[in-house]
Amino acid sequence: MKLFTLFGNPVSHSKSPLIHNSVFNEFGLNYRYTRTHIEDGYQIRDKFFELNLDGANVTVPHKEIAYEICDEVVGIAKKVKAVNTIIRRGSRLIGYNTDAQGFLDSISMFEKIKKVLILGAGGTAKAITSILLENNFDITVINRSQGRLQSFEDLNVKTYTWDDFRVSKVDLVINTTSAGLTDNKLPILKYDTLTEVLKNSRYAVDVIYKTTPFLRLAESLNLKIKDGSEMLIYQGVLANQYFTDFKIHKEKITEVMFKAFYLES
Ligand code: NDP
DSSP: OEEEEEEESSOTTOSHHHHHHHHHHHTTOOEEEEEEEOSOGGGHHHHHHHTTOSEEEEOTTOHHHHHHHOSEEOTTHHHHTOOOEEEEETTEEEEEOOHHHHHHHHTTTOOSOOEEEEEOOSHHHHHHHHHHHHTTOEEEEEESSSGGGHHHHTTTOEEEETTTOOOOOOSEEEEOSSTTSSSOOOSSSOHHHHHHHHHTOSEEEESSSSOOHHHHHHHHTTOEEEOTHHHHHHHHHHHHHHHTTTOSOHHHHHHHHHHHHHHHO
């Protein structure tokens, strides 16, 4: 039996066990995926070996610590400096970031996207910015406070706070802030400014897995909208490919995960 888990705090409502176990069951693999609530991210390494895991996912708030505790970090995780997928190779832990590719896959159906406005400057904004830059999108980041914008300036991205931002035309606006996650808030308190921002875009995406006030406003202004469910599924697809050593076709994993996710919703 191979064992996998999701490390995070909280983990109780996560759909990761559902989507990963649906693939393991469908393909008759003797693999099991569980949840492990962990307070201190620095315990992930010891816990990983104690549970005799073959792989794991890491979620909020431990992704940056997961980056530190791996023996080797591969691919875009090095740029993002955050790891959400860990694979054991012998006694070594190898770290990957599948959130970035998951986001890119989730917007693949959108047409003619070049200019992208990202609201928020946290870990998810960093992952999305890194993959979009690699794919030659034109990125602007706005955050409510200045502090976290420096690391985006270091990537040569245009950055603003809401005070110095001037609205211009974009193709896609992405909410990566936690506004709307557990409250009814918009990512900016100035309703008129956000309305103006959205009126100047064709698409709006929220990384939260439900229809947030941000998405409701965008939809009312006739933008095409998407919540974070597909990003979650697609990051899971790539993580599952690492767990199953790329032996199952990506399309098959995607099909099984979509079915499991939406049958439960
Ligand atoms: P971080 O804590 O790293 O960053 C949060 C960001 O949101 C910061 O820029 C913060 O601004 C801003 N923010 C928080 N509250 C508000 C508010 N009320 N109004 C305006 N801005 C606000 O979080 P993460 O990047 O890790 O996660 C962000 C969201 O992404 C979460 O909701 C999470 O659930 C979701 N997520 C979804 C995934 C998916 O697969 N769909 C994957 C990963 C995350 P400041 O710097 O000023 O504090």
